[in-house]
Amino acid sequence: MRIGYARVSTADQSLDLQLDALNADGCERIYTEKASGAKDDRAELAKALDSLRPGDVFVVYKLDRLARSTLKLISTLDDIKAKGAEFVSLSDKIDTTTAAGKALFGMLAVFAEFERNVIVERTKAGLAASRARGRSGGRPKTDRKKVAQALKLYDSKAHTVAEITDMTGVTKATLYRAVRERESAE
Structure with a gap:
C-alpha cells in the first residue's frame, strides 16, 4: 500500500x-x-x-x-x-x-552521522575550554545544611514547598530528590 x-x-x-x-x-x-x-x-x-x-x-x-x-x-x-x-x-x-534511492539514503545517513559527530566534538571542545577557564559544568553543588533544613521544614508540614524553597534557597527538585533518597534508604 x-x-x-x-x-x-x-x-x-x-x-x-x-x-x-x-x-x-x-x-x-x-x-x-x-x-x-x-x-x-x-x-x-x-x-x-x-x-x-x-x-x-x-x-x-x-x-x-x-x-x-x-x-x-x-x-x-x-x-x-x-x-x-x-x-x-x-x-x-x-x-x-x-538501487539509486537506497544509495542516496545511505549517503544521507552518513551525513547525519557526521553531523552528530561534529556536535559531540564541539560539545567536548566547549567543555574543555570552560574547564581551562576554571569553570566546571554540571549541576551546582548542593549545600547539605540547607537541604537538611529544608527536609526538617518539609517534615514539620507547617510550610508549603514553595515557602520552604523561598526560606532555604533549595530548589523544589532538590527537595523532592532528597525526600526520595531518604525514603529509599529507609
Whole structure:
C-alpha cells in the first residue's frame, strides 16, 4: 500500500499541491496535518508511521514536509525501514525501492552521522575550554545544611514547598530528590 503524508506549517496554507501529487502517485491513504515541522509530536505523522506494514511505501511530496533537521529525517527514515517499508519523496526524486534511492539514503545517513559527530566534538571542545577557564559544568553543588533544613521544614508540614524553597534557597527538585533518597534508604 502507498501511504502519503502531507503537511503545511500554518492553518492558512493549502495542502492542495501536495495532495494532488500524492493522489497522482497512487497513494491509497493520505494523512494530512497543519503543524510546524519543528514539532516532534505531530499526531497525523505518528498515525501514518504506525499504519506502515512490511512492503508498504511511505510517500511525501518533499523531504522538508517530513522533518526539518537531518537528524530527525534520518531517525524517521530508520523507523520506516525498521517496519519493512520503503520511502519516496516525489520532488526530491528519492525512492528507496530502487538501487539509486537506497544509495542516496545511505549517503544521507552518513551525513547525519557526521553531523552528530561534529556536535559531540564541539560539545567536548566547549567543555574543555570552560574547564581551562576554571569553570566546571554540571549541576551546582548542593549545600547539605540547607537541604537538611529544608527536609526538617518539609517534615514539620507547617510550610508549603514553595515557602520552604523561598526560606532555604533549595530548589523544589532538590527537595523532592532528597525526600526520595531518604525514603529509599529507609
